Amino acid sequence: IYTTLDFQKQKIAEQAVADGMAKVEKYGGSNGSLVSIDPKTGEVLTMVGSKDFFDTKIDGNVNIATSNRQPGSSFKPYTYATAFKKKEYSPSKILFDFTTDFGGGYIPHNYDNTTHGPVTM
Structure with missing residues (x-):
């Protein structure tokens, strides 16, 4: 080996x-x-x-370095930077956090399984 x-x-x-x-x-x-x-x-x-x-x-015996995981917040800086660069959004922009069904059984949810209503970026 x-x-x-x-x-x-x-x-x-x-x-x-x-x-x-x-x-x-x-x-x-x-x-x-x-x-x-x-x-x-x-x-x-x-x-x-x-x-x-x-x-x-x-579940310490599960190798989380190699298991399938959601990327989660690791993508937020790239998403925000792109939105700010295009001047489509600003830090004060209101977004709506609510349950959304994208069809095909895909209904994403927050880590805490709650929604937060209107939130700023």
Whole structure:
């Protein structure tokens, strides 16, 4: 078996996830992951799939670095920047957060399964 994982970097990655979780748990975060890749070769150098493999409360044995996940808020900066650049929206623009059925069974919802009505960007 050949691997590109770097043991020293792996230990640093595991500590980074632990440190990061200490900061986000107060906001309701329960798990985290990290993958580092050599941009020149594409080799995977580290992979932390969960903050604690043995924690059944958070399904710690599920590798969240490789499991299918919703991109969620990670796209918001790009969406907002594009809207602001085109001058179609501003930070004070009112958007309506309500349940929308896009057909075909696709009805997206917020992380907390609630709607918030009129909100500013």
